Amino acid sequence: NAGVTQTPKFQVLKTGQSxxxxxxxxxxxxxxxxxxxxxxxxxxxxxxSVGAGITDQGEVPNGYNVSRxxxxxxxxxxxxxxxxQTSVYFCASREGGRNEQFFGPGTRLTVL
Amino acid sequence: xxxxxxxxxxxxxxxxxxxxxxxxxxxxxxxxxxxxxKYPAEGPTFLISISSIKDKNEDGxxxxxxxxxxxxxxxxxxxxxxxxxxxxxxxASETTDKLIFGTGTxxxxxx
Numbered sequence: 009n010a011g012v013t014q015t016p017k018f019q020v021l022k023t024g025q026s027x028x029x030x031x032x033x034x035x036x037x038x039x040x041x042x043x044x045x046x047x048x049x050x051x052x053x054x055x056x057s058v059g060a061g062i063t064d065q066g067e068v069p070n071g072y073n074v075s076r077x078x079x080x081x082x083x084x085x086x087x088x089x090x091x092x093q094t095s096v097y098f099c100a101s102r103e104g105g106r107n108e109q110f111f112g113p114g115t116r117l118t119v120l
Numbered sequence: 121x122x123x124x125x126x127x128x129x130x131x132x133x134x135x136x137x138x139x140x141x142x143x144x145x146x147x148x149x150x151x152x153x154x155x156x157x158k159y160p161a162e163g164p165t166f167l168i169s170i171s172s173i174k175d176k177n178e179d180g181x182x183x184x185x186x187x188x189x190x191x192x193x194x195x196x197x198x199x200x201x202x203x204x205x206x207x208x209x210x211x212a213s214e215t216t217d218k219l220i221f222g223t224g225t226x227x228x229x230x231x
Contacts (some may be wrong), residue, residue: 012163039217050124050209050221051164058217067219098163107152108214111163 009034012112014099021089029065029084029115031099038104040082044095045114048074051098057082058104089119123147124212125130126222133229139197143210146191150212154219155184155195158207167208168195200229 025079033040041056043066055067057076071093073085082101086093096116100109125144135137141155151172156164170177170184170193177184183196197204210222 041219043221048223050126050223051211051219052221053218056217065219069222100163107154107169108166109219111156111165113163114161 011035012099012110013102014097014112014115016115017113018116020120022120023090025087026087029086029097029099029117031082031084031101031112033082033101033110034080035101035103035110036079037101037110038079039109040076040099041066041084042072042074042084042099043098043100044093045098046095053062054084054097056111065112084091086116086117089117091119093117094119121146123150123221124210124220124222126208126210126225128225129223130226130228133200133227135202135229135231136199139195139200139204139229140228141195141208141210141227143193143195143222144191145193145212147212147214147220148191149214150220152213153184153186153193154211154213154223155182156209156211157204158224164209164217197227200227202229202231205229208224 012033042054043051055074057063099112102109154169155167158164186193207224211219
């Protein structure tokens with residue numbers, strides 16, 4: 009199993025550009041989520057999904073969209089990037105009924 | 121308002137000694153607590169967890185203690201090894217859907 013994979017590893021955007029961060033898992037996990045990590049802030053939940061077709065907001069959802077059309081994939085969309093979205097983004101998944109989440113390797117995003 | 125706090129940004133411990141990492145929380149509705157370990161340029165990896173109905177959980181060299189009355193939990197690593205050098209995050213959840221993370225403690229284990 010590849011576990012949780014994220015692409016790209018690094019990305020530089022200009023303010024106002026849009027992009028999609030990809031996340032996929034091959035463990036058939038129902039639950040997937042997106043976090044951002046900023047210096048001194050720990051990890052903060054952006055959006056999460058408890059299954060295909062179901063998404064909900066986390067602590068810091070503004071400026072981000074998600075959709076979950078399949079169990080395996082959970083892309084994160086930035087419609088109009090802002091410098092405040094410069095961060096490291098982690099995708100995670102977990103099995104239904106369990107608390108332990110498995111994290112991907114992260115995407116480092118810089119918005120100029 | 122930070123619901124999960126790790127007040128020590130860093131900790132330095134000699135190899136073979138005990139490492140104690142602390143975490144405080146404010147939300148009495150949290151019912152599950154986890155510790156994650158993170159190396160640079162990698163995602164966090166799950167280390168150990170504890171339910172609010174317990175006060176201790178052990179897994180090899182790692183033990184987590186929960187003091188509900190003090191809203192405090194700690195992670196003990198005995199004996200500490202150089203490979204344990206990483207950032208440790210405490211996390212808590214009220215439901216299984218959302219994890220609230222602390223800001224992390226950087227542990228350095230030196231020979």
